[in-house]
Amino acid sequence: MTEQPIEIDEVSGFLRRHEPFAYLDDAQLALVSRAVEVSYFRRGAPIVRAGDENRYLSVVRSGAVELRLGGTELNSRLGEGDSFGYPSLIRSGPAQNEAVALEDTLLYRIGKEAFHRARAENAAFRTFYDTDEAARLRRAVDAMRAAREGEAAVGDTLGAHAPLSSLVRRREVVSGSPGTAIREAARIMAEQDVSTLPVWDGGRLAGILTDKDLRRRVLAPGLDPGRPVAEVMTPDPVTAVEDTPILAALLVMADRHIHHLPVTDAGGKVVAVVSSNDILARLGSNALHIAKEVASATDGKELARATAQLPQALAGLVGTGVDADHIARYVSTIGEGAHRRLLELAEAELGPPPVPYALVCFGSLARAEQALGSDQDNGFIMGEGFERTRHDAYFEQLAQRLSDGLDGAGYRYCPGNIMATNPAYRRTAAEWEAHFRSWIDSPEPQAILESTIFFDMRALAGEAALVDGLRQTVFGAARDNRIFLSFIARAAAVTRVPLGFFRNFLLQHDADEGDVLDLKGQAIAPIVDLARTHALANAIPATNTQERLRAASEAGSLDPDAARDLAAGFEFVREVRFRHQADQIAAGQPPSNKLDPASLSRFDREHLRDAFRLIRRQLDKLRSDFAGGLM
Amino acid sequence: MIFGSREWRFARRFAKAAQVAPAGPLRAYYEAGHAHFSTPVEAVEMIAIDLETDGLDFAESAILEAGLVGMSAGRIRGDAALRIRFRPAGALSERSVVVHRITDDALADALPEEEALPLLLGHLAGKVPVAHFADIEAGFLDAACRRVYGAPFVAPFVCTMQLESRWFPRTRAADGLRLAKLRAGYRLPAYRAHDGVTDALACAELLLAQIAHRGARELVLDDLLRR
Numbered sequence A: 001m002t003e004q005p006i007e008i009d010e011v012s013g014f015l016r017r018h019e020p021f022a023y024l025d026d027a028q029l030a031l032v033s034r035a036v037e038v039s040y041f042r043r044g045a046p047i048v049r050a051g052d053e054n055r056y057l058s059v060v061r062s063g064a065v066e067l068r069l070g071g072t073e074l075n076s077r078l079g080e081g082d083s084f085g086y087p088s089l090i091r092s093g094p095a096q097n098e099a100v101a102l103e104d105t106l107l108y109r110i111g112k113e114a115f116h117r118a119r120a121e122n123a124a125f126r127t128f129y130d131t132d133e134a135a136r137l138r139r140a141v142d143a144m145r146a147a148r149e150g151e152a153a154v155g156d157t158l159g160a161h162a163p164l165s166s167l168v169r170r171r172e173v174v175s176g177s178p179g180t181a182i183r184e185a186a187r188i189m190a191e192q193d194v195s196t197l198p199v200w201d202g203g204r205l206a207g208i209l210t211d212k213d214l215r216r217r218v219l220a221p222g223l224d225p226g227r228p229v230a231e232v233m234t235p236d237p238v239t240a241v242e243d244t245p246i247l248a249a250l251l252v253m254a255d256r257h258i259h260h261l262p263v264t265d266a267g268g269k270v271v272a273v274v275s276s277n278d279i280l281a282r283l284g285s286n287a288l289h290i291a292k293e294v295a296s297a298t299d300g301k302e303l304a305r306a307t308a309q310l311p312q313a314l315a316g317l318v319g320t321g322v323d324a325d326h327i328a329r330y331v332s333t334i335g336e337g338a339h340r341r342l343l344e345l346a347e348a349e350l351g352p353p354p355v356p357y358a359l360v361c362f363g364s365l366a367r368a369e370q371a372l373g374s375d376q377d378n379g380f381i382m383g384e385g386f387e388r389t390r391h392d393a394y395f396e397q398l399a400q401r402l403s404d405g406l407d408g409a410g411y412r413y414c415p416g417n418i419m420a421t422n423p424a425y426r427r428t429a430a431e432w433e434a435h436f437r438s439w440i441d442s443p444e445p446q447a448i449l450e451s452t453i454f455f456d457m458r459a460l461a462g463e464a465a466l467v468d469g470l471r472q473t474v475f476g477a478a479r480d481n482r483i484f485l486s487f488i489a490r491a492a493a494v495t496r497v498p499l500g501f502f503r504n505f506l507l508q509h510d511a512d513e514g515d516v517l518d519l520k521g522q523a524i525a526p527i528v529d530l531a532r533t534h535a536l537a538n539a540i541p542a543t544n545t546q547e548r549l550r551a552a553s554e555a556g557s558l559d560p561d562a563a564r565d566l567a568a569g570f571e572f573v574r575e576v577r578f579r580h581q582a583d584q585i586a587a588g589q590p591p592s593n594k595l596d597p598a599s600l601s602r603f604d605r606e607h608l609r610d611a612f613r614l615i616r617r618q619l620d621k622l623r624s625d626f627a628g629g630l631m
Numbered sequence B: 001m002i003f004g005s006r007e008w009r010f011a012r013r014f015a016k017a018a019q020v021a022p023a024g025p026l027r028a029y030y031e032a033g034h035a036h037f038s039t040p041v042e043a044v045e046m047i048a049i050d051l052e053t054d055g056l057d058f059a060e061s062a063i064l065e066a067g068l069v070g071m072s073a074g075r076i077r078g079d080a081a082l083r084i085r086f087r088p089a090g091a092l093s094e095r096s097v098v099v100h101r102i103t104d105d106a107l108a109d110a111l112p113e114e115e116a117l118p119l120l121l122g123h124l125a126g127k128v129p130v131a132h133f134a135d136i137e138a139g140f141l142d143a144a145c146r147r148v149y150g151a152p153f154v155a156p157f158v159c160t161m162q163l164e165s166r167w168f169p170r171t172r173a174a175d176g177l178r179l180a181k182l183r184a185g186y187r188l189p190a191y192r193a194h195d196g197v198t199d200a201l202a203c204a205e206l207l208l209a210q211i212a213h214r215g216a217r218e219l220v221l222d223d224l225l226r227r
Helices: A009-016 A026-034 A086-091 A112-121 A123-128 A133-154 A182-192 A211-219 A246-256 A276-283 A287-296 A300-307 A310-319 A324-350 A388-408 A429-441 A445-455 A464-479 A482-493 A519-537 A545-554 A560-586 A602-626 B006-020 B025-031 B094-100 B113-124 B134-149 B160-167 B179-185 B196-214
Strands: A036-041 A046-048 A056-062 A065-069 A073-078 A097-101 A105-111 A196-201 A204-210 A260-264 A270-275 A357-362 A378-382 A426-428 A457-462 A500-502 A505-507 B046-053 B063-072 B075-087 B128-131
Touching: A009 A026, A009 A036, A009 A105, A009 B196, A026 A036, A026 A112, A026 B075, A036 B196, A056 A086, A056 A112, A073 A500, A073 A505, A086 A112, A105 A112, A105 B196, A112 A123, A133 A560, A133 A602, A182 A196, A182 A211, A196 A260, A196 A270, A204 A211, A204 A260, A246 A260, A246 A276, A246 A287, A246 A324, A270 A276, A287 A300, A287 A324, A300 A324, A300 A388, A310 A324, A310 A560, A324 A357, A324 A388, A324 A457, A324 A560, A357 A464, A378 A388, A378 A429, A378 A464, A388 A426, A426 A429, A429 A445, A429 A464, A429 A482, A445 A464, A445 A482, A445 A519, A457 A464, A464 A482, A464 A519, A482 A519, A482 A602, A500 A602, A519 A545, A519 A560, A519 A602, A545 A560, A560 A602, B006 B025, B025 B113, B025 B134, B046 B113, B046 B134, B046 B196, B063 B113, B063 B196, B075 B113, B075 B196, B113 B134, B128 B134, B128 B196, B134 B160, B160 B179, B160 B196, B179 B196
Parallel strands: A378 A426, B046 B128
Antiparallel strands: A036 A105, A036 B075, A046 A097, A056 A105, A065 A073, A065 A097, A196 A204, A260 A270, A357 A378, A357 A457, A500 A505, B046 B063, B063 B075
16 A cells, blocks of 8 residues: 555556557656646637647647637547647747637646656657658658568568569579570570570670570571671660569560560669569569550450459559559559550551651659549640541541540540540540640630649550640740640649548548548649649659759759648559559459548548648649749 | 535535545545535536546446546646556456456555545545446445445546436447447547546536536536536
């Protein structure tokens, strides 16, 4: 029996069940529990007023509290286990938020001395109350990455992020030179049991000779095996440095339809050749097969069968810990392949195009950020010699086949009719330019909102120069038009990014509590819009969001910290999206971008809130930088 | 102090009891005095108390445990909680073992009544005790003091059960004034019952909720006290 005061089990037990108190050791928790003062506030009662001195870290024990910045603007709503008051303690300044009891509320208030002591003694506790949400978000992205690498080190099927060098079993590489006789090269390959022979010309990798080259270019046509290798090799092969992640190599191979990849060391010396089979054996996934099957499909049905496996492949990639950016690039690669193959098949049927043209795609596919369930957004840019009356019938049919094929393959018809089947999107370069000019020169809010995806464009097939030329002209004109830029910035800032979560709901700025989080519309699109606005303002040719952010930072348009934070936020929200889609696929549901906030883990909720806050801040900045704050 | 007022009558009972208290812990308790009934509520030092007992008969049943939680300035203090275990003279009834989860092991650090009571009185001295259905706590403490010191126990009790029916009169179910029921009505969290400290905390929180919902300005101690 002692006469010393004891901890109140209900208090310490409650704290122990909630972050960040769960991180404290027994002695630290006892110290904090004893520093608790319990208060009760009736619904509507003020707890702290903005501008007042605050002496406590407050934790909601039961009930709910609303924070309003400066007493007016809704900042957040807090439920059981949530805490507030720490920013003013850390700053040792007055409270910036007004705290009001939203319901009858029982509050634990922890004296500032105990709060500072716990922060000093416990790093996890300190980190949790970091007031810099960008830093928190970056740590979350790092933690996810570390978790992936941890899994990769343990798991045997994994290693999408492992370097190519981990696939290389032996490092001596036999090689030939361009003058080597085909017969001699084949003998070396047979002796060494390799299917690929690098061909060196002095210090330069001139080509590779593969089994397939021997079959197709030597044996089948009956070529004299005494001829030099240079005549039948695959010249100027794509290579990869040995520290390239396996997945990145896979994407290159899927994209270029190649099956062998010479691996070089940092000095450019070939140390090995890896085959697609080596990678597939490692990944154990059908990821590359889909690309192959799409590229070799003989009709729309075969192609649709191949793309139908995409959801499973995505779930597999998520499961093996592939990051969001690579997954999006992979999904985009398949999408691109589907467009190309369908055009090839259509051209084979309809005959070659009468004039040069380019297939241009818009939106997420153009940005290489496609997810599952995207619809198609495409158009044709007609090249030299196009005469509508003579040639358009051909392109109309071509577009119809492409569009129908895409729809069959899961890329639904565009509800906004942004498809080459629409005559408005089969235009000559000059007509396209005029179309863009009308948006830029006389901007209207509604037209701008509907036109933004056109500024994300990429050639998928045909004359890429037509697209590049158009982009250059359009972006040049956009950069020089402040009024247009202000409209674009306003359109971006129109998105209402949520404030965060309250209980199992999404909290919006107007105090609405929604039960659906649209990850695409409410978190991903605003970052895409931000990046696009900076790209337009600086005539940045990149289309990919991460690349645009980097380029905007280099151009001085975007603060480097902001660029880095937005990139981390972009990665995080897309990661949440792909994990969510993988879960839906596993549950046999169609993948979507909408999720129930109740299904989010506490980790995801906390960091999504950080991401929301960061995006809102950058949208505000965009508004003041480009739209003169007049909104 | 107004002649004939509630405080005057209480002060007389308090002084009379002090006169018959023998020198020692109970005398010391009375010498600490009591708060004036006109003191604003926020300035009153209170202590929520819950006794776990072996039965409901003050004279026959034994106190097993006292749970205490201090309150000051209208707040419950996390650094002023205390548990004092009493060792009953006889064996524990099976029922109280089950209800209070008090086992022989827990009794190892329990004190005989004559040692436990002085500790408890020391913590109550000068403060306003708060209990839910305070007649029980008042009755048991009085019986214990009479047993050990041959003198009565007088304190200005606040009873949250009585306060509820006085401040918020309405028709209720038979068990409508039970602690857990009332707490739920104030949206206070559900606790595990029959632990002295937890029950004292539960009662202290209920008092804070009642005061907040009463919404009156300038409440004084007299408004709260058991009638």
